[in-house]
Amino acid sequence: MIAPACRLDVVSGSLPPPKTAAALVIGNELLSGKIEEANVHVLARTLRSLGIELRRVVMVLDDVDVIAREVKELSASHDWVFTSGGVGPTHDDVTVHAVARAFGAKVVEDPTLAAMLREHYQERCTDGHLQMALVPEGASLESHDSVRWPTIRLGNTWLLPGVPEIFRMKLAVVVDRLAGGVGFVSRAVFTKMDEGDLKALLDQVVERFPDVGVGSYPKWQDPAYKTKLTFDGRDPARVDAARDAFIALLPDGEPQRVE
Amino acid sequence: MIAPACRLDVVSGSLPPPKTAAALVIGNELLSGKIEEANVHVLARTLRSLGIELRRVVMVLDDVDVIAREVKELSASHDWVFTSGGVGPTHDDVTVHAVARAFGAKVVEDPTLAAMLREHYQERCTDGHLQMALVPEGASLESHDSVRWPTIRLGNTWLLPGVPEIFRMKLAVVVDRLAGGVGFVSRAVFTKMDEGDLKALLDQVVERFPDVGVGSYPKWQDPAYKTKLTFDGRDPARVDAARDAFIALLPDGEPQRVE
Numbered sequence: 297m298i299a300p301a302c303r304l305d306v307v308s309g310s311l312p313p314p315k316t317a318a319a320l321v322i323g324n325e326l327l328s329g330k331i332e333e334a335n336v337h338v339l340a341r342t343l344r345s346l347g348i349e350l351r352r353v354v355m356v357l358d359d360v361d362v363i364a365r366e367v368k369e370l371s372a373s374h375d376w377v378f379t380s381g382g383v384g385p386t387h388d389d390v391t392v393h394a395v396a397r398a399f400g401a402k403v404v405e406d407p408t409l410a411a412m413l414r415e416h417y418q419e420r421c422t423d424g425h426l427q428m429a430l431v432p433e434g435a436s437l438e439s440h441d442s443v444r445w446p447t448i449r450l451g452n453t454w455l456l457p458g459v460p461e462i463f464r465m466k467l468a469v470v471v472d473r474l475a476g477g478v479g480f481v482s483r484a485v486f487t488k489m490d491e492g493d494l495k496a497l498l499d500q501v502v503e504r505f506p507d508v509g510v511g512s513y514p515k516w517q518d519p520a521y522k523t524k525l526t527f528d529g530r531d532p533a534r535v536d537a538a539r540d541a542f543i544a545l546l547p548d549g550e551p552q553r554v555e
Numbered sequence: 556m557i558a559p560a561c562r563l564d565v566v567s568g569s570l571p572p573p574k575t576a577a578a579l580v581i582g583n584e585l586l587s588g589k590i591e592e593a594n595v596h597v598l599a600r601t602l603r604s605l606g607i608e609l610r611r612v613v614m615v616l617d618d619v620d621v622i623a624r625e626v627k628e629l630s631a632s633h634d635w636v637f638t639s640g641g642v643g644p645t646h647d648d649v650t651v652h653a654v655a656r657a658f659g660a661k662v663v664e665d666p667t668l669a670a671m672l673r674e675h676y677q678e679r680c681t682d683g684h685l686q687m688a689l690v691p692e693g694a695s696l697e698s699h700d701s702v703r704w705p706t707i708r709l710g711n712t713w714l715l716p717g718v719p720e721i722f723r724m725k726l727a728v729v730v731d732r733l734a735g736g737v738g739f740v741s742r743a744v745f746t747k748m749d750e751g752d753l754k755a756l757l758d759q760v761v762e763r764f765p766d767v768g769v770g771s772y773p774k775w776q777d778p779a780y781k782t783k784l785t786f787d788g789r790d791p792a793r794v795d796a797a798r799d800a801f802i803a804l805l806p807d808g809e810p811q812r813v814e
Binding site: 325326328329330331332336337338340342343350352353354355356357384386389417420422424425426427428459460461462480482490491492493494498502509510511512514516517526 | 580583587588589591596601602608610611612617643644646676680681682721739750753773775
């Protein structure tokens with residue numbers, strides 16, 4: 297049986313549906329395997345803690361047309377979009393131009409950013425440095441006490457840098473602005489049964505709890521357990537009930553562990 | 556100046572364009588941040604070594620409609636597609652069904668896989684285990700001496716597992732089948748200059764060497780260098796020439812290191 301589509305969308309009656317998000321990860325260096333992508337996981341965890349559902353991640357080359365098309369599509373189909381990468385001053389940094397194109401905006405020099413750059417670089421400030429003052433017209437600069445450099449946001453699209461250390465710092469601004477949603481809860485059950493034996497039991501729980509996301513993850517050669525089952529949702533009582541209903545179906549000696 | 560679109564596509568006259576690939580990474584556990592994605596990087600490196608250009612990665616939920624739509628699009632626009640995840644027997648494993656739908660194929664039990672499963676599980680073999688014998692009609696099973704379990708391929712779409720250890724093992728089959736392309740070469744130059752100062756120099760090299768991919772990557776707080784410049788292509792002579800032309804533009808005391 298195929299699982300119902302978008303199970304995570306179905307929440308129990310009292311909760312509004314979660315806000316949705318997409319991430320656009322930009323960089324030739326990632327697709328060529330030179331550098332390992334390091335921002336999606338922390339973004340996913342951060343959004344999860346905010347009660348925002350990350351539904352889609354797309355990784356593309358430093359290509360202004362491709363990025364513009366993706367931003368247009370993702371921003372129209374999700375509540376929030378987060379881009380990662382391509383925000384420096386060099387020829388391969390095309391995210392600002394692409395986001396501007398996606399929204400039909402011009403690229404303009406932001407006076408606040410230009411002043412910050414001039415102050416920072418003093419007499420060393422070049423046209424190259426001032427490229428970092430370019431923003432899509434109409435963008436807002438999102439600041440937070442913990443991060444000196446503002447984050448560019450245009451509509452529902454946040455432009456985050458690719459450098460992992462700076463990406464993490466800037467998430468503080470996102471958290472500050474997007475807090476207030478109902479967070480997800482997650483429970484887990486570990487068993488020594490394999491997925492083939494678990495399938496029939498899981499199908500019963502999935503059918504009884506359409507509002508709970510049920511996941512099954514085999515572990516490769518771990519002596520402690522063979523399969524981890526996860527139960528996710530935003531109503532803790534329903535999530536616990538789904539987990540306990542599953543445990544009740546297990547044979548003697550199981551589960552190995554419950555979280 | 557915006558970089559020309561798809562620079563990596565432009566190769567010097569004597570070489571045919573590289574084959575292209577896309578990856579579709581499937582799993583609620585990745586988008587919810589429970590598990591960190593671990594297969595794209597090794598796939599990217601492997602394809603690179605085969606001379607195949609990974610142009611796009613999409614990460615989606617365990618949703619058969621979404622996966623089917625992505626496979627249809629990606630397989631039409633790339634030479635090869637690699638899916639990761641969703642190939643087990645439980646309700647959240649929908650990749651076989653989705654790939655079948657993308658290609659308008661039925662899902663059928665493969666007799667070879669069914670026989671292997673029955674032999675492995677003996678009298679313990681359940682309908683759940685036999686779910687793993689389901690394939691899109693018309694699929695081929697790709698095998699290699701180093702991997703006992705065959706990999707399902709339908710047309711240009713390879714169905715790889717999400718478990719990182721097994722994903723890596725199965726890449727041996729991909730390498731065996733897709734070898735023979737002209738590989739990429741990559742050179743690097745490390746400098747203590749910042750991107751703002753480098754921009755004007757890089758623009759000259761990008762203009763002179765449209766067939767070489769030039770990348771610029773700032774390093775966060777590394778005493779050894781501030782920016783890494785990369786030069787990529789499939790013609791080593793042109794890549795070296797681009798790198799050397801860049802080095803010739805640097806001021807005294809630079810570069811810090813060349814690779």
